[in-house]
Amino acid sequence: MDRRQFVKATAISGASASLAACGNPEEQLVRFISDEPLPPGLAVTRRSVCPLCPAGCGVEVRVMEGDVEVVRDGVRGIVKKGLAKKLEGLPGHPVNRGRLCARGQAAIQVTYHPDRVRQPLRRTGDRGSGAFAPVSWDEALAELAARLEALLQDGDPRGLRFLTRPLRSRRGVVISEFLERFGAPAPVVVDLFGDAVLRQANLESFGFHQLPTLDIAQSRYVVSFGADILGTWNSPVAQSVGYGELRQGRPGIRGKFVQVEFRMSQTGANSDQWVAARPGTEGFLALGMARAILASGRRSPSDGGRAGELIEGWSDGLQAYAAEAVEQVTGVPAATVEQLGREFADNGPAIAVIAGVPLAQTNGLFNALAVNALNALAGSVGVPGGVRFTPVLEGLRGLDAAGETIETLARSILETPAGGAPPVDVLLVHDANPVFGAPPAWGVGEALARVGFIASFGSFQDETSAMADLILPDHSFLEALVDHVPEAGTARAAASAARPAMRPLHDTRDMADVMLDVGRRLALDLPTEWETYEDVARERFEALPPPEGFDSAWIAAQANGVWIGPEAPVPEPASFPDVRPRAYAAPEFDGGADAYPFHFLPYVSQAFLDGSLAHLPWLQELPDVVTTAMWSSWVELNPRTAAELGVEAGDLVEVRSAHGALQAPALIFPGIAPDAVAMPMGQGHENFTRYATGRGANPVRVLAPTVEPETGGWAWAATRVTIARLEGAGDLVRFGGALREHPDLER
Amino acid sequence: MPRWGMAVDLDRCTGCEACVTACHAENNIPTVGPEEAARGRAMHWIRVERYWEGEFPDVRLTFRPVFCQQCDNAPCEPVCPTYASYHTDEGLNAQVYNRCIGTRYCANACSYNVRFFNFHNPEWDRPLDLQLNPDVSVREVGVMEKCTFCIQRINAARIDARAETEEGRIEDGTLQPACAQSCTANALVFGDLDDADSRVSRLSRSPRGSKLLEELGAEPSVTYLQKGDWDESGGG
Amino acid sequence: MNLAADKRITDELLKPLQGSSRRYRLTVAALMLVVSAGVAAWAVQMYSGIGLTGLNSPVFWGFYLVNFVFWIGISHAGTLISAILRIVDAGWRRPVTRCAEAITAFALLIGGVLPLIHLGRPWLFYHLIPFPDGRGLWPNFRSPLMWDFFAINTYLLASTLFLFLPMIPDFALVRDRASGIRRTIYGWLAMGWQGTPRQWNRLESAMHIMAIAIIPIAVSVHTIVSFDFAMAVVPMWHSTIFGPYFVVGAIFSGIAALIIAMALLRRLLRLEAYLQPLHFDKLGKLLLTMSLLWAYFVFAERLTVWYGNEITEMPVFWATFTGEYAPAFWIMVAGNFVLPAVLLSTKRTRTVAGCVVASVGVVVGMWLERFLIVIPSLSYRQLPYTWGSYAPGWTEIVVMVASFAAMALLYCVFVKFVPIISIWELKSGNDMDDAPHIVEAEARDAAAGPVPARGEAS
Ligand SMILES: Nc1nc2c(c(=O)[nH]1)N[C@H]1C(S)=C(S)[C@@H](COP(=O)(O)OP(=O)(O)OC[C@H]3O[C@@H](n4cnc5c(=O)[nH]c(N)nc54)[C@H](O)[C@@H]3O)O[C@H]1N2
Ligand SMILES: Nc1nc2c(c(=O)[nH]1)N[C@H]1C(S)=C(S)[C@@H](COP(=O)(O)OP(=O)(O)OC[C@H]3O[C@@H](n4cnc5c(=O)[nH]c(N)nc54)[C@H](O)[C@@H]3O)O[C@H]1N2
Ligand code: SF4
Ligand code: SF4
Ligand code: SF4
Ligand code: SF4
Numbered sequence A: 001m002d003r004r005q006f007v008k009a010t011a012i013s014g015a016s017a018s019l020a021a022c023g024n025p026e027e028q029l030v031r032f033i034s035d036e037p038l039p040p041g042l043a044v045t046r047r048s049v050c051p052l053c054p055a056g057c058g059v060e061v062r063v064m065e066g067d068v069e070v071v072r073d074g075v076r077g078i079v080k081k082g083l084a085k086k087l088e089g090l091p092g093h094p095v096n097r098g099r100l101c102a103r104g105q106a107a108i109q110v111t112y113h114p115d116r117v118r119q120p121l122r123r124t125g126d127r128g129s130g131a132f133a134p135v136s137w138d139e140a141l142a143e144l145a146a147r148l149e150a151l152l153q154d155g156d157p158r159g160l161r162f163l164t165r166p167l168r169s170r171r172g173v174v175i176s177e178f179l180e181r182f183g184a185p186a187p188v189v190v191d192l193f194g195d196a197v198l199r200q201a202n203l204e205s206f207g208f209h210q211l212p213t214l215d216i217a218q219s220r221y222v223v224s225f226g227a228d229i230l231g232t233w234n235s236p237v238a239q240s241v242g243y244g245e246l247r248q249g250r251p252g253i254r255g256k257f258v259q260v261e262f263r264m265s266q267t268g269a270n271s272d273q274w275v276a277a278r279p280g281t282e283g284f285l286a287l288g289m290a291r292a293i294l295a296s297g298r299r300s301p302s303d304g305g306r307a308g309e310l311i312e313g314w315s316d317g318l319q320a321y322a323a324e325a326v327e328q329v330t331g332v333p334a335a336t337v338e339q340l341g342r343e344f345a346d347n348g349p350a351i352a353v354i355a356g357v358p359l360a361q362t363n364g365l366f367n368a369l370a371v372n373a374l375n376a377l378a379g380s381v382g383v384p385g386g387v388r389f390t391p392v393l394e395g396l397r398g399l400d401a402a403g404e405t406i407e408t409l410a411r412s413i414l415e416t417p418a419g420g421a422p423p424v425d426v427l428l429v430h431d432a433n434p435v436f437g438a439p440p441a442w443g444v445g446e447a448l449a450r451v452g453f454i455a456s457f458g459s460f461q462d463e464t465s466a467m468a469d470l471i472l473p474d475h476s477f478l479e480a481l482v483d484h485v486p487e488a489g490t491a492r493a494a495a496s497a498a499r500p501a502m503r504p505l506h507d508t509r510d511m512a513d514v515m516l517d518v519g520r521r522l523a524l525d526l527p528t529e530w531e532t533y534e535d536v537a538r539e540r541f542e543a544l545p546p547p548e549g550f551d552s553a554w555i556a557a558q559a560n561g562v563w564i565g566p567e568a569p570v571p572e573p574a575s576f577p578d579v580r581p582r583a584y585a586a587p588e589f590d591g592g593a594d595a596y597p598f599h600f601l602p603y604v605s606q607a608f609l610d611g612s613l614a615h616l617p618w619l620q621e622l623p624d625v626v627t628t629a630m631w632s633s634w635v636e637l638n639p640r641t642a643a644e645l646g647v648e649a650g651d652l653v654e655v656r657s658a659h660g661a662l663q664a665p666a667l668i669f670p671g672i673a674p675d676a677v678a679m680p681m682g683q684g685h686e687n688f689t690r691y692a693t694g695r696g697a698n699p700v701r702v703l704a705p706t707v708e709p710e711t712g713g714w715a716w717a718a719t720r721v722t723i724a725r726l727e728g729a730g731d732l733v734r735f736g737g738a739l740r741e742h743p744d745l746e747r
Numbered sequence B: 001m002p003r004w005g006m007a008v009d010l011d012r013c014t015g016c017e018a019c020v021t022a023c024h025a026e027n028n029i030p031t032v033g034p035e036e037a038a039r040g041r042a043m044h045w046i047r048v049e050r051y052w053e054g055e056f057p058d059v060r061l062t063f064r065p066v067f068c069q070q071c072d073n074a075p076c077e078p079v080c081p082t083y084a085s086y087h088t089d090e091g092l093n094a095q096v097y098n099r100c101i102g103t104r105y106c107a108n109a110c111s112y113n114v115r116f117f118n119f120h121n122p123e124w125d126r127p128l129d130l131q132l133n134p135d136v137s138v139r140e141v142g143v144m145e146k147c148t149f150c151i152q153r154i155n156a157a158r159i160d161a162r163a164e165t166e167e168g169r170i171e172d173g174t175l176q177p178a179c180a181q182s183c184t185a186n187a188l189v190f191g192d193l194d195d196a197d198s199r200v201s202r203l204s205r206s207p208r209g210s211k212l213l214e215e216l217g218a219e220p221s222v223t224y225l226q227k228g229d230w231d232e233s234g235g236g
Numbered sequence C: 001m002n003l004a005a006d007k008r009i010t011d012e013l014l015k016p017l018q019g020s021s022r023r024y025r026l027t028v029a030a031l032m033l034v035v036s037a038g039v040a041a042w043a044v045q046m047y048s049g050i051g052l053t054g055l056n057s058p059v060f061w062g063f064y065l066v067n068f069v070f071w072i073g074i075s076h077a078g079t080l081i082s083a084i085l086r087i088v089d090a091g092w093r094r095p096v097t098r099c100a101e102a103i104t105a106f107a108l109l110i111g112g113v114l115p116l117i118h119l120g121r122p123w124l125f126y127h128l129i130p131f132p133d134g135r136g137l138w139p140n141f142r143s144p145l146m147w148d149f150f151a152i153n154t155y156l157l158a159s160t161l162f163l164f165l166p167m168i169p170d171f172a173l174v175r176d177r178a179s180g181i182r183r184t185i186y187g188w189l190a191m192g193w194q195g196t197p198r199q200w201n202r203l204e205s206a207m208h209i210m211a212i213a214i215i216p217i218a219v220s221v222h223t224i225v226s227f228d229f230a231m232a233v234v235p236m237w238h239s240t241i242f243g244p245y246f247v248v249g250a251i252f253s254g255i256a257a258l259i260i261a262m263a264l265l266r267r268l269l270r271l272e273a274y275l276q277p278l279h280f281d282k283l284g285k286l287l288l289t290m291s292l293l294w295a296y297f298v299f300a301e302r303l304t305v306w307y308g309n310e311i312t313e314m315p316v317f318w319a320t321f322t323g324e325y326a327p328a329f330w331i332m333v334a335g336n337f338v339l340p341a342v343l344l345s346t347k348r349t350r351t352v353a354g355c356v357v358a359s360v361g362v363v364v365g366m367w368l369e370r371f372l373i374v375i376p377s378l379s380y381r382q383l384p385y386t387w388g389s390y391a392p393g394w395t396e397i398v399v400m401v402a403s404f405a406a407m408a409l410l411y412c413v414f415v416k417f418v419p420i421i422s423i424w425e426l427k428s429g430n431d432m433d434d435a436p437h438i439v440e441a442e443a444r445d446a447a448a449g450p451v452p453a454r455g456e457a458s
């Protein structure tokens, strides 16, 4: 009997003993020798980067030894392993300064999720049915390589596409390089609720194709046009840290925060002044403020610089934007417009920021340009306490949306006549779920169904990876080498890097390593020094200047969790795109106001963002701070509207647009305009783990495919709907909050 | 002997609820699932209350994080027949899970409603249980639980401090409960109220400070700093 | 003295002890089934967790404690009434006392179990018992629940004794007429009773002491039960009126329960000759008095709350007055006040039937009163964010039904083993002689053998 046989024999007798004893089977498991020596009971600290949103907050991981059930050589047993126990914000990180948001805290559940894909899977049922069977990595990779080989043989390398969400790590380089060597088009970056419009505006106004870094901490006045700066947008932790300082961080100085929106968000709730402007008119309001400033003589048009020049009528003092006109268009009282303008000019450094609903309009780009002009007029751009741009690290930029979008890709597939070969034969999907997130009119699901072969790197089955023929599960962020270069959130250049915080729990592989492996199988001409992803990541970090006390930026980044660039002036943009001044055009909505009386304002959920986090139980049970709802979907109605419709809290209502309908319970919401209804994104998954599947409704189902015409950004807030009361009550679970729910009780 | 306390700056708090998830992660607080949550059994040792005022468009929404106020004169203590809810030397209201028989009297007596009951045995779908913090015990069915000010961190810090310095003093700022550590707006400040120079004592003396339901006389160790007003002179 | 009448009394009152009908056995079986269902529900609840109830945050107390307070209230029927009537030596009390005292003992047994069922971890209930242990841990005597623990146990002990003492001569009577195992058992229960003058004297003085001692005990018990609520700073619990309010409510519901029990016994055991309309008339008057007292307390409580207009109390006030709990509130008022006031104030309707109808109204009303004390206050605590509501879970309903079945079962069994009307007391009823039974005993001693009892029928 050799050792292996002996272990097997013990396992079998252990199993039968456990059956006989009917006790805890885990007490009967074989105990394997750990290959990872850790001090028992003591915590070690490792580093990582939060993967849940593009902000890229630095993470400190508390790792302790624990027992894990594993299968080794076909034997079930227990082994001691270093396990991540708790995530904290990395104290020295310039973006999050030791803090994490609620999602970042929950990110650890990604790793331990019970429904993670634990080994490669091959589809056994219909596409989307979710029926898969395990295969070995060897088989799976051979199959993928064969499909790709066939494309090369057929001389059709352009039949390969790669779908990914925006990537701010060097994995983007691996993907791009692979596709380039293969001869395939550039990756299709899926960023449905992204900020393409704002990046374009910033490029036109300031010469930076990136999101702004808001120096709120040193500011004295912040006006946000629809931007959920404290909740979900851009770099929310960095912005919240700054907001705390704005309010109470400086003796004798307390900044003011104004929020402009039509539905009160978590961010709006924190404002000192809340201003309800009609959706799509926010740019008009910003220019009304600018006009008030100009008219009062506090600033002159030339202060607006290039950003001002992009607005028609700027040099003439914005005659068209008189306060009364603003009141007409936006619904904001003329006196408020004047007051905001005056305060903005007098309380510098001041910040105006725009995102969300105002940009998701047919006139989104104009709204953004208007706010940029207001910032420029107040002298807020590039100064402490104003709007800044994080220095770009060449070669570490990451992957942003450019060129082909999921919309154009889907259309090109669907436009192929029946019987013809669609332009995409092999599709690789990484961390994107457009089947769930894209408007139905784009037909993403139907298009994917026509693709010859789909492989997904998903850690979970979701609506998109369920369409795949192969699932090649990626490591979780804690199990992988991570690197990240923030686009915003810090005034200094920064780049995070960290080794895996723990060993993989399951039979997973790093997506980048898989791509490199497949590249080798196909004999693609990838750099020979790229053996593993670590080689790729190290390469560019080593080109960065090492900080004091370190030989290389790579080592420093790992030691501190982040490499921080030298304090350097923001480079002047070299050239601006050649664009002409623009004039305000009223936003256009899908669905006439008569047939569809309500603005439909979906919003990125505090817990689930666009829905990609709906699988985490901590976030499902996190009471939405504004509505206190958990595990639910809901439609927010103004109390007056609800009364008119005869709807009470919890009643099931139907939301119908020209593109579809959904049902969800009503929630009476004092902070929304009577002619608007709002709904959080994130629920309504058909297939996304036990915690999210079949729960609630997906607002995207009723959204029009309208786009902002100049950037192609999806105008997801430009749909109008009807509301009808249905029989019965919906599943609305709430944690608390009784004031409005008991209108009979005055308190 | 330190006397632990917290200051909650309502002018900073954004309602982001990072504190809520951080507390779940640190303290092995189970999720109960949608059905049980609908029955009112969700557990959040710290919650962010919200209150509406006014009507659109002149509507206000305010947030208030509420967790155990670690009352000096804690009404949850005398009512507990088994001393499961008791007062520590350091001014904390501690909960001895092993002694608790589940009368739920303490939960009624606590006007802040921050005590949570295990109506069922907690469950973690495997392998979510691998995340459990080994420094914190898992509570079984029938046991009352609540915010402990992360007593496991206090104890660890005390042990470290005793190892490092003669008098074993825990330096202000070196010890943070999980909620305060994650708080994105730095709205939660924890420390020793008996140390006149600690951040928390300075904040607790602020004119903006008040206690929650102060009139009930429970003498909470948590001070809420009211929202400031903006005026153009720059003060606040 | 009328020997024939004596014998008739003895025969009639001992008749239920001599065998049982099929109907009786079926009833007992059915009641046992329901009680077992209650026990099973508790077992399932222990296995699965108290989550099977409808309890939640913020309503941490529900049906179990509603029923606890209700049954402890019912328990005040007996002992207290019988003690007062004994002290004032109301002659009409004689046929009433034992069935009243029995209610007390059984209601206390049932009431006393409910807090255990209510515990999250009943298997650790012994943490409530003061015993020296290695860790020097004692229960917390500052907790009203500990006061409860002692008060209820004291009351249970005292009222069991109070029930038991006057049963001794009757046990002896049964013993003397029985044979075999029955004789042995009743022999134990009779504790060697021979009816000697010394024994009569001792019994008399023991009863006197008990009757006086049990009144403060009973008053204290329901005062302490009220303290479970009044000591907590919960809106509309934290009230100085709760002590007397609870005591009055307890006696009130107790009398109603007694009237119902008497009416049933009268009917089922054919005791019309003993439990006469006169008794119902007198108890009816007492019930009316308590109804008025109760109404006064409710009025005083609610008026002060309403006038005080305290921000934390008004939500509870309105929830019970016009809100979600208003139906329960107004049914309670109808049952506890309107119905008794209408039926019991005139002689014409203060009949046996009238008294029973009023009593049913009072029992329902008093149950609702307990519900209205426990639940609405917990639903509307100080912080509106935490407001909630409550509906019982299935275990709570099953256990509640079982608690009523247990009462009926204990009573059914009791009447088969103990004469439900105190035979010796009844016989000594109209005898103004200081100690007729002593004379009787002497005569028996002289006759050296069982002598037919002597006395007068009332
Ligand atoms: N279920 C359960 N688990 C527990 C505990 C419990 O109460 N219940 N208690 C916990 C505690 S407090 C402790 S300390 C641990 C103890 O856990 P262990 O250290 O595992 O203790 P034992 O099982 O008592 O002893 C271990 C082995 O040492 C062997 N042995 C005895 N003397 C010698 C010797 O001189 N030399 C050598 N080489 N071997 C020797 C014994 O035969 C036995 O096989 O268990 C912990 N685990
Ligand atoms: N015969 C024999 N004797 C032994 C040993 C042996 O192997 N064989 N092993 C020795 C060893 S290694 C050890 S460590 C000792 C262990 O001996 P003890 O320390 O006595 O350990 P236990 O009996 O496990 O636990 C003591 C009590 O603590 C209670 N308790 C549990 N949790 C808590 C809590 O949180 N707070 C408080 N206050 N009480 C709690 C338990 O209910 C129990 O009553 O025994 C030693 N004695
Ligand atoms: S903002 Fe939150 S989700 Fe985004 S990276 Fe930071 S911690 Fe993660
Ligand atoms: S807040 Fe409640 S639980 Fe905490 S000490 Fe005070 S009374 Fe006790
Ligand atoms: S529930 Fe536990 S801690 Fe609370 S009073 Fe009862 S025994 Fe004490
Ligand atoms: S102090 Fe600790 S236990 Fe209390 S709320 Fe904060 S994290 Fe939770």
Ligand code: SF4
Residues within 6 Å of the ligand: B012, B013, B014, B015, B016, B017, B018, B019, B020, B048, B065, B179, B182, B183, B184, B185, B186, B187, B188
């Ligand atoms: S983490 Fe801080 S800012 Fe966020 S809700 Fe909690 S207390 Fe408020």
